[in-house]
Amino acid sequence: MQSKIILKKLYRKMLQIRLCEESFIIPILNKEIRCPIHLYVGEEAISAGIGAVLNNKDVMFSNHRSHGHYLSKGGELKELIAEIYGKETGCSRGRGGSMHLIYPKTGFLGSAPIVSGTISLAVGSALSFKIRNKKNVAVSFFGDGATGEGVLFESMNFASLKKLPLIFVCENNLYATHLQILETHAKDNIWEMAKPFGIPSFRIDGNNVLEVFEKAQKAVKYCKSGKGPVFIECITYRLMGHVGPDDNIQGNHTDIRPKKEIEAWKKRDPILKFEKYLLKNNVLNKKEIEDVKNKIQKKIEEYHNISIKEEYPLTKNLEKYVFKK
Amino acid sequence: MSSKNSRKLSYSLAINEALHQMMEFDSSVFLIGQGVKSPWYVGNTCNGLIEKYSEKRVIDTPISENAITGAAVGAALSGMRSIAVHPRIDFMMYALDPIINQAANWSYMFGGKVSVPVVIWGIINRGGEQGAQHSQALQALFSHIPGLKVVMPSTPYDAKGLMISAIKDDNPVVYIDDRWLYKIEEMVPEKIYSVPIGKGVIRKRGNDVTIAGISYMASEAVKAANELEKHNISSEVIDMRTVKPLDIDLVLQSIKKTGRLIVTEAAWLTGSVSASIVAEVQNRGFKYLKAPIERICLPDCPAPTSGPLEKEYYINSNDIILKVKKLLYKN
Ligand SMILES: Cc1ncc(C[n+]2csc(CCOP(=O)(O)OP(=O)(O)O)c2C)c(N)n1
Ligand SMILES: [Mg+2]
Numbered sequence: 001m002q003s004k005i006i007l008k009k010l011y012r013k014m015l016q017i018r019l020c021e022e023s024f025i026i027p028i029l030n031k032e033i034r035c036p037i038h039l040y041v042g043e044e045a046i047s048a049g050i051g052a053v054l055n056n057k058d059v060m061f062s063n064h065r066s067h068g069h070y071l072s073k074g075g076e077l078k079e080l081i082a083e084i085y086g087k088e089t090g091c092s093r094g095r096g097g098s099m100h101l102i103y104p105k106t107g108f109l110g111s112a113p114i115v116s117g118t119i120s121l122a123v124g125s126a127l128s129f130k131i132r133n134k135k136n137v138a139v140s141f142f143g144d145g146a147t148g149e150g151v152l153f154e155s156m157n158f159a160s161l162k163k164l165p166l167i168f169v170c171e172n173n174l175y176a177t178h179l180q181i182l183e184t185h186a187k188d189n190i191w192e193m194a195k196p197f198g199i200p201s202f203r204i205d206g207n208n209v210l211e212v213f214e215k216a217q218k219a220v221k222y223c224k225s226g227k228g229p230v231f232i233e234c235i236t237y238r239l240m241g242h243v244g245p246d247d248n249i250q251g252n253h254t255d256i257r258p259k260k261e262i263e264a265w266k267k268r269d270p271i272l273k274f275e276k277y278l279l280k281n282n283v284l285n286k287k288e289i290e291d292v293k294n295k296i297q298k299k300i301e302e303y304h305n306i307s308i309k310e311e312y313p314l315t316k317n318l319e320k321y322v323f324k325k
Numbered sequence: 326m327s328s329k330n331s332r333k334l335s336y337s338l339a340i341n342e343a344l345h346q347m348m349e350f351d352s353s354v355f356l357i358g359q360g361v362k363s364p365w366y367v368g369n370t371c372n373g374l375i376e377k378y379s380e381k382r383v384i385d386t387p388i389s390e391n392a393i394t395g396a397a398v399g400a401a402l403s404g405m406r407s408i409a410v411h412p413r414i415d416f417m418m419y420a421l422d423p424i425i426n427q428a429a430n431w432s433y434m435f436g437g438k439v440s441v442p443v444v445i446w447g448i449i450n451r452g453g454e455q456g457a458q459h460s461q462a463l464q465a466l467f468s469h470i471p472g473l474k475v476v477m478p479s480t481p482y483d484a485k486g487l488m489i490s491a492i493k494d495d496n497p498v499v500y501i502d503d504r505w506l507y508k509i510e511e512m513v514p515e516k517i518y519s520v521p522i523g524k525g526v527i528r529k530r531g532n533d534v535t536i537a538g539i540s541y542m543a544s545e546a547v548k549a550a551n552e553l554e555k556h557n558i559s560s561e562v563i564d565m566r567t568v569k570p571l572d573i574d575l576v577l578q579s580i581k582k583t584g585r586l587i588v589t590e591a592a593w594l595t596g597s598v599s600a601s602i603v604a605e606v607q608n609r610g611f612k613y614l615k616a617p618i619e620r621i622c623l624p625d626c627p628a629p630t631s632g633p634l635e636k637e638y639y640i641n642s643n644d645i646i647l648k649v650k651k652l653l654y655k656n
Contacts, residue, residue: 086631097630
C-alpha cells in the first residue's frame with residue numbers, strides 16, 4: 001500500500017478538481033461565466049495520479065479539457081477561477097479563459113484547444129532537457145480524438161528516435177465531441193499506436209488513481225534514466241457535456257451518448273471508488289472525508305467571491321502582451 | 326425574380342439548400358469534414374444531407390484536417406467535385422499543405438493537364454470569449470496564393486449562389502462564411518443559380534463616401550449607411566463578395582463619384598485583403614480621391630477572452646459611422 005500521506009494527497013487533489021469543476025456549473029448556467037468550459041468531471045484520477053509524480057522542474061502541456069491538468073501541476077486555484085471570469089488576476093491575465101491556461105512557476109507550460117497542437121511543444125520541452133542534460137520529464141496530455149492528427153505520430157517517432165524524456169498521456173474518454181471512438185478509429189487500440197515506434201505503451205484504468213499513480217511513477221523513472229518516451233492510455237469517461245455541464249442544456253444536443261452508458265460510468269466514479277478504498281483501509285474516516293470536502297469547498301467559494309469583484313483587464317491594455325517588451 | 330419562386334431563407338439554410346441542390350444535380354459532388362453530423366460544428370448548414378445522400382457522400386471524419394483535406398483534393402483529381410468543410414477556419418491550419426502547396430499549384434505545375442474542382446469551406450466562428458485559437462479570420466492567407474479563388478458571402482442570396490459557383494468551378498475555391506451571419510434572412514430563389522466569382526455588388530447607392538466591406542463588415546456597412554442617411558450623409562456600400570480575385574473596377578467606378586473610400590474587414594489590419602484593395606485603388610484611382618483611403622480592421626492582436634477586451638477588439642457599424650463622420654468633417 002502507498003503511504004497515507006500520498007493517499008491523502010491524491011484524494012485531496014481529486015476532490016479539489018471535482019469541486020472546482022462543479023463550482024462552475026451555476027455561474028455557467030447563469031451566464032456569469034461565458035467562455036467555453038470543458039469540464040473534467042469523471043477524469044480526475046488521471047491528472048491527480050500523473051501530477052503527483054512530477055516536480056516543479058518537470059513540465060506539462062495540455063488541451064482544451066485542462067483544469068485538472070493545471071491544478072495537478074500546481075497551478076493556483078484562485079488564478080484559475082479568476083481567469084475563467086476574465087479577470088486581470090487570472091493565470092493568463094484574462095486573455096486566455098478556460099481553454100488557455102498557464103502556470104510557468106510550477107511547470108505548467110500551457111493548455112490550448114487546437115486538438116493535438118501542444119503535443120509537439122511537449123516534445124520540444126523534452127528535447128531541451130536532453131540538450132541541457134537535465135533529469136526532468138515533459139508530459140503531454142491529449143484526448144482520444146487527438147490520435148487522429150498526424151502530428152502525434154511525427155512526435156512519437158521523433159521522441160523515440162532521440163530518446164526524449166516525454167510521457168504521452170492519452171485520456172481516452174471514448175468520445176470526441178459527438179463521435180464515439182469506433183466512428184473515428186478503425187480499431188479501438190490507441191495504446192498500440194505507440195508500439196511501432198518502440199515506445200513502451202500501456203492501457204490502464206484511468207478511473208483508478210492508484211493504477212495511474214503507479215504507472216506514472218514507473219514512466220518517470222524510465223524517462224529520467226534516459227531510455228526515451230513512454231505512452232500511457234487511460235480509459236475514462238466524462239460525466240458531463242463535451243462543453244458546459246450538459247450539452248443538451250446548452251441546446252446544442254451534441255451529447256448523443258446512451259443514458260445507460262452514462263449511468264454505468266457514474267458507478268465507476270473515480271472519487272467514489274477511491275473513497276471506498278480509503279475508508280476500507282482506514283486512511284480516512286467518514287468525518288475526515290467530510291472535513292476535507294468542506295475545507296476545499298470553502299476555499300473555492302471564497303475564490304469565486306473574490307474573483308467576481310476583481311478588475312477586468314483595462315481596454316487600453318488590449319494589445320499589451322502581443323510581444324514581450 | 327418573382328416571389329412565387331423564392332422565399333425567406335436564413336444564410337445558413339441558404340448554404341444548406343445549395344449543398345442539397347448540387348448533390349442532387351451532380352452525383353460527383355460530395356461533402357467531407359468534421360462535424361457534418363453535428364449542429365454544434367456546422368449549425369444547420371448540413372441538415373438532412375446524410376439522410377438524403379447517405380454517409381457515402383456526406384462524410385463525418387476523425388480529427389485529421391490534413392489528411393481529410395488532402396483526400397478531398399485527391400478525389401477532385403479523380404473525377405469528383407469535393408467539398409471539404411472545416412467548422413472553424415482555425416482548424417484548417419493543419420491543412421495548409423494540401424490547400425496551398427498541392428491544390429493551388431496543381432494545375433499550373435502540370436501545365437494545365439488537370440484541374441482541381443475542390444471547395445475548401447472554412448467557417449469563421451468567434452466571439453463568446455472563445456479566445457485566440459477559436460476566432461481567427463484568415464482569408465488574407467488564402468488570398469495571397471495564386472492558384473486559389475476566395476469567396477466570402479455576406480447575404481443568404483450570395484451564400485447560396487457563391488456556394489453553387491464554387492462547386493461548379495473547376496478550380497480550388499476557398500469558401501469562407503461567418504457564423505455571425507447565419508441568422509440573417511432574405512428572399513432566396515428556390516432554383517439553382519450562380520453568383521459570379523470575382524464580382525462585387527453595390528448594396529446601397531450614395532454620393533458622399535464609398536464603404537467597401539468584406540463579409541460580416543459588408544452587412545455592418547449597410548447598417549451604418551442606413552444610420553448615416555438619417556444624418557444626411559449619403560454612403561455607397563459595396564460588398565466585395567469575392568476577396569480573390571478582387572473586383573477593383575467596381576470600387577473605382579464608385580469613387581469616381583464619391584471621391585472617398587473606407588475599406589472594412591473584420592480581420593487583422595496588416596497584410597489584410599483590405600490592404601490589397603487600398604493598394605490597387607490608389608494606383609488606378611488616385612485622381613478620383615479627395616482624401617486618403619481609410620481602413621477599419623481588427624487591431625494586430627490575437628482575440629482576447631475577457632469580456633471588456635473582446636468588446637474593445639471587435640468592430641461593427643458604430644466604428645464605420647464614426648470613421649465616415651471623421652472623414653467627411655475633416656474634408
Ligand atoms: C484541430 C482541431 N480540430 C477540431 C477541433 C474541435 N474540437 C474541439 S474538442 C474536440 C474533440 C476532442 O476530443 P478528444 O481529444 O477525445 O478530447 P475530449 O474532448 O474527449 O476530452 C474537437 C474535435 C479543435 N479544437 N481543433
Ligand atoms: Mg475524448
